[in-house]
Amino acid sequence: MTMSLTEKKNLIVRNLQEVLGDEKIDAILKERDLKIYWGTATTGRPHIAYFVPISKIADYLKAGCEVKILFADLHAYLDNMKAPWELLELRVQYYEHSIKAMLTSIGVPLDKLKFVRGTEYQLSKEYTMDVYRLSSCITEHDAKKAGAEVVKQVENPLLSGLLYPGLQALDEEYLKVDAQFGGVDQRKIFTLSEKYLPQMGYTKRIHLMNPMVPGLAGGKMSSSEEDSKIDLLDTPATVKKKLKKAFCEPGNVADNGLLAFAKHVIFGLFKPDEKFKVSRNESNGGDLNFGTYEELELCFAEQKLHPADLKSSIEFYINRLLDPIRKIFEKPELQQLVTKAYPPPVKATKVSQKNGINQETDEVLPSRLDIRVGKIIEISLHPDADSLYVEKIDIGEQEPRTIVSGLVKFVSIEEMKNRNVVVLCNLKPAKMRGVESCGMVLCATNELDGVKFVEPLEPSEDSKPGDRVIIESYEQGEPDKILNPKKKIWEKLQVDLKMSDNCEAQWQSNYLITKYGKIKCKSLKGAHIS
Known part of the structure; x- marks a missing residue:
């Protein structure tokens, strides 16, 4: 035609x-x-x-x-x-x-x-x-x-x-x-x-x-992060397992990768008169059918559709898409191509520890960072540097740590007093104009028309000194006692640390969180974290 x-x-x-x-x-x-x-x-x-x-x-x-x-x-x-x-x-x-x-x-x-x-x-x-x-x-x-x-x-x-x-x-x-x-x-x-x-x-x-579409598993799907994406060759059981972890807050249609996938993929592929079907038990209201994406979104926004039922339906349509691909890749030559193109990573192990510094060849993963909530209990100007503060910060240890921060031009002493901050704790101590600094206060930083803007990261209100800050999908693993400066682990990881458009801290679109909620900043959208 x-x-x-x-x-x-x-x-x-x-x-x-x-x-x-x-x-x-x-x-x-x-x-x-x-x-x-x-x-x-x-x-x-x-x-x-x-x-x-x-x-x-x-x-x-x-x-x-x-x-x-x-x-x-x-x-x-x-x-x-x-x-x-x-x-x-x-x-x-x-x-x-x-x-x-x-x-x-x-x-x-x-x-x-x-x-x-x-x-x-x-x-x-x-x-x-x-x-x-x-x-x-x-x-x-x-x-x-x-x-x-x-x-x-x-x-x-x-x-x-x-x-x-x-x-x-x-x-x-x-x-x-x-x-x-x-x-x-x-x-x-x-x-x-x-x-x-x-x-x-x-x-x-x-x-x-x-448009930029949120990923199914929360944030952006990354090819380099196994747990954050559904591979084209994942089995139905693996698809089910990964979708169970997907972010799907009841009534939330703005940051919902499941709905986004339905809108931009599933509905666009329907044949004339085909509808999006949600299979439910009669005790839960029976099956639902949606002729348009707008109908589906409205139903979910009004919380008439449970997240578990939406996940189950998306799972069906994803497997319907993946089944022909799985079949094509059953050919021995394509199986061999997959193995050669993406060989399994060789995981190295720690070989020794010397002077508190890990001598290792492990992957550079964010779980190696020791990030904690800290509370500033004392702050003063550096005696020999006009742009530096010297802070005593409680990070849940027996004694507070001394940390030097270059925040004088951006945040007043009054704003910093008794404030909760986010601290990178396992950098190797370094002297800054004669004062040893044992950590770093993490901040959002941005530059506009040659003017630099800096805001300290903010943990949720209920957070307490010593609470560990983790990065979603990297909860497992212990931080290094001290990051080896020669291997530039912090520098390599820092490249992917930034604030979202909602001023929420992320690493490769995985949120920085405590047990009480996400790490945020006041106003610097899309800023980098340093």
Whole structure:
């Protein structure tokens, strides 16, 4: 059946949060089908959350668009060179098989889909020359601003992080597409592309943006965190186990990954007249059927649908999606590919302990940090430094600790007195202008137009000195007695510590919590923690 231009346009833009260049879509569709690309770095294994962008790619293919999926293997290699080329080659193959299997699972034709590797053109003379040309146009301010949401922000950023937004802009030209599709977190990269590509004589492209969808297991699903994601090859029993841990607060529709998955994946894949079914015992009110996502959301918001029943229904639909993928990957050659592309990690063990410092080769996990609630019981200005406080902090030990903090310019002494703070306790003691500091008061920090803002992290009101602060999904394991400064464990973990848009402290989207609740700051959304 021939699809009208209006029907094609509706498929292209449905469920998107924002479109830049909407009018261009209409103009192109009058002449031909749209050409779109979506890029992904071939690092961690694709998981269930990939169905969100894949479902939109399904929309584009159904609308007759030509879609290119870019496997950003060069970017993956340059990500601290964590994986050798041989392993990345296998992972590119796994990504291609996985994405084809996902599209097959939802019944989407693949004839207008093309897979491209970044290294197929990003190492060419022409592309390299354009990188140099672009570098002579883009200011450091614009490059840093563009990558703020997607490039890890550290005090001394690598040059590659500043280049990243420009490289992504050039991909649009070299892939010869009309539009780039991505998450709304890439908006600043998209606007940088729209500003600078025309300066190089290239066409400004359309940009299609998905909303940022919360993960099923609370926060964002991460490929690197086994317990925070549902893998495409997880068994039904594993799916059930992981969904039991999913955050699903009664009546909460704003931060609910289960509902988000229903909206952006399940309902979009229904056939005409198919409804979302919730199976319940007669004693619990009997089965429910929802023709639209809005009906489902309203029912849950009014607490007429129990979280356990919603989880059970989502479990059914997830397994319905995963069953064809599991079947495809039963082939011996694909089983072998999975094992080679993602070999099981080799867990090293502690070999000795010397001078209170662990001599070890363990993974750098957040459970190694000793973070506790502390109460400032005494505070004064540092005798030899105008910008430093010297604090006596009760962290639940026999004697309070002396900690030196550079907060004079940001928080007054009166605000700090008798205040509960969050303290990193297992840094190696260090002298700061003659005073030994035995820990660090953790703060949210941000910079706007050259002005720095700092706010101490705040534990919940019921917290007491000595209460341990843990990171969700990393409750197991004992902290190091003292972090080995030579291995830079704190520095490696700190990169992923930041505040959410709700001013809640997170590490890779896993919340920092005490037994009484989440760690927060006063107002600095999206700030980094140091």
